[in-house]
Amino acid sequence: MWNYSEKVQEHFFNPRNAGELEEANGVGDVGSLSCGDALRLMLKVDEKTDTILDARFQTFGCGSAIASSSALTEIIKGKTLDEALQVSNQEIADFLDGLPPEKMHCSVMGREALQAAIANYRGEEWHDDHEEGALVCKCFAIDEVMIEDTIRANNLSSVEEVTNYTKAGGGCSACHEGIEDILARVMAERGEVFSAGAANPVAPAKNAASVAADAEAALTQIEMPTPAPEAAVPPAGEGPKLTNLQRIRKIEEVIERARPALQRDRGDIELIDVDGRRVYVKLTGACSGCQMASMTLTGIQQQMMEELKEFVQLVPVSKAPAGMGA
Amino acid sequence: MDTIYLDNNATTQVDPEVVDAMLPYFTEQFGNPSSLHQYGNQVGQALKTARQQVQSLLGAEHDSEILFTSCGTESDSTAILSALKAQPNRREIITSVVEHPAVLALCEYLEKEGYTVHYLEVDGQGRLDLDAYRKLLSDQVAIVSVMWANNETGTLFPVVEMAEMAWEAGVMFHTDAVQAVGKIPMDLKSTKIDMLSLSGHKLHAPKGIGVLYLRRGTRFRPLLRGGHQERGRRAGTENSASIVALGKAAEMAEANLEHENTVVKRLRDKLEAGILEKVNYAFATGDVNNRLPNTSDIAFEYIEGESILLLLNKEGIAASSGSACTSGSLEPSHVMRAMGLPYTAAHGTVRFSLSRYTTEEEIDRVIAVVPGIIEQLRNLSPYWKQGAPVQDAFDPAYA
């Protein structure tokens, strides 16, 4: 069974603010019966001050879905709507002392219900480009959609490249077959055939020795990811384009914001370099090298993407990847 | 609080008598059964006895038809890969959509290697269509591998009849009987089953020991090559303590077969009827008139299985669920999907699996506790209001 924190269990067994809220003036429904979790968030908002006076939920789902819903209502009560919109899914997870990587989507669902409820109160249409895939790489908490998008955007054709771009596959190796399946699928879309062992599908056939050398090289790359071969082009985001300086400032801001939480756990994070969409950071102290590191990074990366409105990849440098034995 | 263990299809507690039987093989009986001296000899004798005990439980003709392996999964892999290697011109496999991953994941891998795999579909009760099966049998098929009993629903497949059909078509037949052995009577010598897998930890022996039954004369290629153990069919020094334990467990299972099909079955039926009487929008899944005597898989609509398990666990009751959330995938179990369970129920299945240790008091307590848990979760659900589903009231921004 899952290794749920005490706090998750507590909020599951004794959910706060469960049930209907009769005088709700903002309601957000997300999820569905068929996908296995669904959440209705009901808000009572003070129309003068835009403050959330009360929040209640109804949830169909697993233990962490119910606990995340309960946590969400506790976090947002008393906040103004603008403050509430700042609540990230990571904050919901942190409030519960963390969620297993497979269950992070429960906190994402909480955040989406909040956006939906606020949009409903404001009389706006709320659309979500919600897309979520099965978790492929457990070591680094990377899902199918992320891997697919990265392969597509960068024309990747080998597991080693996927590892360099997303970190997926750089730990225990359990997900390599899964990554190969995704590569085969996406490459077929662009009319290429995936072949395991070939770094480049158009390259002439390699002999066994050079394939072994490739594998060797891939292993070394895990230690210290080399920058992407060609400058990666960020996807055309909506909104005004940031200058390079603005971009780096925003990246620094997100990292600064993340530091106190890490320092509380006797860890730290430092920005090393920014190269295209790859943001190199150094994790130190208690948080480097453990399973938590990848979760921390995923959270920070997500905030960065939200701030920058573009896809970025957080790459930890000079440390053994999480999930690998010492 | 006393705990109630109703997850015997996942694994069983090792019987204390089995533990007693195996312990000497960790201490004074440490010999290698292949050795000529007395240390080895005694262990060799013990292995022979264990082989005969398993032979008797399965109703096999010869004790040499029993090969000890490291688990059910290894037995499944050995059987399927052996059939492919021994008959290189046959490139097709027939199996079913509801097999255990020990067979399914291997078949998916073999598809990538260029083999053609036919997956037999099941109906809403988890039953196979034998006409469709008959049409697939041909001289291209290397092996049929179909489970005897389904681990989630307990549904039994007519493997004896299917093996007969395969034999008529000249096709090798393997059955994954990991869930069936020890729960229903079997007499392999009177069937056309060529290979059968079983696993110790499902019948009160330890984990990490299994058996492949290999009918005499069946063409075979080993999975592990090396020493001459198991007549060269499975190299590697024998796990003697566990083999002795499995032998003892097989003997006890045979003695217990009647109890399983009378007392255990009655308790299972009582549990199921007791729950369904008090909980509406719930039903038993699978082929309920043709299933293992110890298994009841109940689908509770409008709630999710993991939440049910967590609340049961808090009450000291251990069961399991085919829900997505317990497995780490985003999909509910492939068995529930294959049966086309309504999506209102596919996420809310709970499997109760009993054993000879299950008592009447335990069943009474579970019947008393479950309805409250279901109601508690339904009251939290946006699809439920005052004792009835309100599916239309929910209007998601995305689905």
Ligand SMILES: Cc1ncc(COP(=O)(O)O)c(C=O)c1O
């Ligand atoms: C039907 C079936 N086949 C195979 C197995 C795998 O057996 P083992 O755990 O011994 O490898 C199981 C156990 O879960 C099973 O239920």
Ligand code: FES
């Ligand atoms: S799961 Fe991807 S490297 Fe471990």
